Amino acid sequence: MTEVRYPRFKVFMSFILCPLVPGFVAGLINSVLLVAHIATHPRLIGEVRGGEILLMPLLMPLVAVLVFFLPLLGLALGASLLKVRRSARSCNALALLGAVLATGWVALFIREVVTHSARARYDDYWLGLFLVFLAALVTCWSTARLFLPPRLQEPRS
Numbered sequence: 001m002t003e004v005r006y007p008r009f010k011v012f013m014s015f016i017l018c019p020l021v022p023g024f025v026a027g028l029i030n031s032v033l034l035v036a037h038i039a040t041h042p043r044l045i046g047e048v049r050g051g052e053i054l055l056m057p058l059l060m061p062l063v064a065v066l067v068f069f070l071p072l073l074g075l076a077l078g079a080s081l082l083k084v085r086r087s088a089r090s091c092n093a094l095a096l097l098g099a100v101l102a103t104g105w106v107a108l109f110i111r112e113v114v115t116h117s118a119r120a121r122y123d124d125y126w127l128g129l130f131l132v133f134l135a136a137l138v139t140c141w142s143t144a145r146l147f148l149p150p151r152l153q154e155p156r157s
Contacts, residue, residue, distance in 0.1 A: 015076035023064030027057035098140030
């Protein structure tokens, strides 16, 4: 019987780089919103250059990977070292854990802003935290579903 090796590097890199997709989507949304804002306020036409708008979908994924590197490093190490296999339970657990880690990480940044600002309040950030939770949940679930190796088949006697 041949031994099947666990693809640790593939699993590790897929979870480290999973913020690329929501970062790209966020960059596209920000570009469209910026163009719409400039179109409704014509006096801003000279303030924003076209290169900034075009580079936003390319730079936002890199910023997302940098911002979420530490929490997703823990998730990627855990998934690759524990040799997690694809199942409904493991995909759901990794998605929930990744969403909680990402939301907690953003909540730490929000806490610093609220603590050191007189006008900022926690109530201003609930929608953003909810969107981060949803984006991380969907992204981590799809990453687990696509990149985790399938379960090993039990030998039948």
